Amino acid sequence: MPDSIIAKHAIELAKELGISSTADAIIAAATCILLYFISTPIYHLFLSPLARVPGPRLNAISNIPLNRAVLAGNYHLYSRQMHEKYGPVVRLAPNKVSTSNTSDTRTILATHAFRKSQFYDQGKLILPSLFSTTDPETNKVRRRQLGNAFAMHTIRSMEDLVIQDGAWSLVKHWRALAESGGANNGWARANYYQGFHSIAIDVIGALGFGHSFGILQSGNAEIISWINDALKMSSIRSSYPITKHIPWMFKKYKRGEQQLISFVKSTVAERRKLIQETGKPPREDILQRFIEAVDPATGQKITEDELHTEIILLNNAGTDTTSHTLSWTLMYLLHYPDIHRRVCKDIRSAFPDHSAPIRYDEAKSLPYLTAVIYESLRMMPSVSGLLPRVVPSGGFELGGYHIPGKSEICLAFAACQRNSEMWDEPNRFKPERFLGPHADQRMREVMAFSSGVRVCIGRNLAWVELYTVLANILREFDMRVPEDSEYGPQRKNEIGEPAEIPGAAFITCGPRNPKVDCWIDIRRHSSAV
Numbered sequence: 378m379p380d381s382i383i384a385k386h387a388i389e390l391a392k393e394l395g396i397s398s399t400a401d402a403i404i405a406a407a408t409c410i411l412l413y414f415i416s417t418p419i420y421h422l423f424l425s426p427l428a429r430v431p432g433p434r435l436n437a438i439s440n441i442p443l444n445r446a447v448l449a450g451n452y453h454l455y456s457r458q459m460h461e462k463y464g465p466v467v468r469l470a471p472n473k474v475s476t477s478n479t480s481d482t483r484t485i486l487a488t489h490a491f492r493k494s495q496f497y498d499q500g501k502l503i504l505p506s507l508f509s510t511t512d513p514e515t516n517k518v519r520r521r522q523l524g525n526a527f528a529m530h531t532i533r534s535m536e537d538l539v540i541q542d543g544a545w546s547l548v549k550h551w552r553a554l555a556e557s558g559g560a561n562n563g564w565a566r567a568n569y570y571q572g573f574h575s576i577a578i579d580v581i582g583a584l585g586f587g588h589s590f591g592i593l594q595s596g597n598a599e600i601i602s603w604i605n606d607a608l609k610m611s612s613i614r615s616s617y618p619i620t621k622h623i624p625w626m627f628k629k630y631k632r633g634e635q636q637l638i639s640f641v642k643s644t645v646a647e648r649r650k651l652i653q654e655t656g657k658p659p660r661e662d663i664l665q666r667f668i669e670a671v672d673p674a675t676g677q678k679i680t681e682d683e684l685h686t687e688i689i690l691l692n693n694a695g696t697d698t699t700s701h702t703l704s705w706t707l708m709y710l711l712h713y714p715d716i717h718r719r720v721c722k723d724i725r726s727a728f729p730d731h732s733a734p735i736r737y738d739e740a741k742s743l744p745y746l747t748a749v750i751y752e753s754l755r756m757m758p759s760v761s762g763l764l765p766r767v768v769p770s771g772g773f774e775l776g777g778y779h780i781p782g783k784s785e786i787c788l789a790f791a792a793c794q795r796n797s798e799m800w801d802e803p804n805r806f807k808p809e810r811f812l813g814p815h816a817d818q819r820m821r822e823v824m825a826f827s828s829g830v831r832v833c834i835g836r837n838l839a840w841v842e843l844y845t846v847l848a849n850i851l852r853e854f855d856m857r858v859p860e861d862s863e864y865g866p867q868r869k870n871e872i873g874e875p876a877e878i879p880g881a882a883f884i885t886c887g888p889r890n891p892k893v894d895c896w897i898d899i900r901r902h903s904s905a906v
């Protein structure tokens with residue numbers, strides 16, 4: 378409607394209401410605003426279809442408590458505490474609820490009916506990526522275009538690279554470190570978070586950028602800081618989209634994002650140049666599969682902007698997720714020495730020859746190692762940020778509450794996997810739950826990689842990394858928590874279990890203070906020297 382017509386109608390309305398002076402107009406506007414601020418909370422608290430859903434009253438009227446938890450990196454704890462206090466369905470914000478019920482979560486994830494919310498799109502850098510797109514069609518096309526790059530047979534064909542720049546690189550690095558440990562009765566000190574984080578990025582370098590970044594050896598932190606900046610900025614933009622329009626806000630993170638984009642563009646340009654010069658790809662890796670990506674259903678090729686977007690995503694989705702899982706797994710082993718001893722014994726007796734790396738198939742054949750990894754993924758799923766889905770029109774029955782269309786349901790893998798209705802002693806690290814006749818069923822109930830149509834597309838690569846890194850370092854090294862460590866087997870939490878080191882969840886959840894809490898003493902095991 379043209380502005381002049383709106384103005385005419387406004388004047389007529391003002392006349393009908395008897396508003397003739399500026400003072401009257403100000404009073405009327407103030408009254409409207411006041412009414413709005415009084416009536417909105419009343420609506421959310423008592424009249425909204427979500428009014429019956431349990432949760433704190435403040436959350437029912439405001440997004441602030443939830444946003445504060447998300448921005449402080451506490452969502453993984455916050456959602457668990459909310460569910461422990463209020464039950465399987467909780468109202469987290471005026472328009473958002475969360476569920477800790479695995480079966481409902483699976484139903485929500487099974488199809489594209491529950492779309493990812495705008496929260497994802499707002500975090501985007503160049504274009505919406507395979508991960509962030511809220512549009513089912515874009516996601517389907519992209520998954521068809523890139524699915525082959527992540528298929529198990531493709532990842533297996535790259536296993537040598539994954540081991541060389543991942544597990545074996547870390548073994549060699551720590552061996553050299555252990556040799557320097559003579560002065561301390563053979564024990565040397567290493568930061569395991571830094572080791573895992575470096576190799577996770579080096580593996581993505583090897584597969585997605587044409588060469589390892591060599592971060593483990595050089596400690597070059599540039600690319601790490603760009604990735605961290607991009608991840609933080611994406612999280613901030615998702616909660617506060619306005620920040621992208623204010624150039625001076627979060628300048629450092631925005632600069633990091635731009636550097637990451639330039640780096641990705643130059644990587645692609647370099648690969649294309651090499652192909653042009655030699656007439657063939659220099660190697661078969663994920664970068665090559667991405668460049669050649671075609672949708673087998675329609676023949677649609679990936680565009681240049683889409684390509685850059687997805688390579689950036691490789692860094693964001695494929696590094697912290699894996700390295701955090703490795704860090705949590707090792708932390709649990711260090712905190713539970715009996716479990717640590719048992720898993721090492723299994724690995725060392727199955728693969729006594731230290732001269733060659735243990736490969737994925739070999740490591741995977743060990744039931745106790747498998748149980749340890751699943752238990753770690755259950756206790757601390759590394760993707761534990763806010764993962765909101767939009768309820769389709771028609772609504773959804775969730776745990777006895779009608780959730781109307783357009784509301785959002787936040788997935789809470791961390792809360793699902795510590796739900797006492799599903800898991801016996803949920804807050805205790807107990808790999809045995811994944812052994813025995815019901816092991817397969819229990820493993821299927823772990824949702825750390827999500828499920829359904831938007832299940833993690835990179836999980837095959839993640840599994841190869843998790844198994845090979847853990848099997849090789851646990852075989853090679855004795856490890857213990859340093860004596861001066863604040864956390865370890867001796868420090869118990871309120872239920873008498875070893876306290877976890879504090880975590881921080883910015884979409885992925887990792888150790889909050891790795892430079893303080895993630896040290897270990899290592900030495901080569903007697904069978905390795």
Ligand code: HEM
Binds near residue numbers: 758824825826832839
């Ligand atoms: C232990 C390691 C990993 C864990 C626990 C994990 C977990 C997850 C989870 C829970 C999701 C769903 C997120 C959501 O719905 O919002 C997801 C999606 C995704 N993951 Fe992973 N991930 C891991 C490793 C990887 C790796 C190594 C890559 C790639 C190199 C990767 C790429 C992706 C992508 C592209 C998606 C988006 C899929 C879609 O929306 O269709 N992930 N991951």
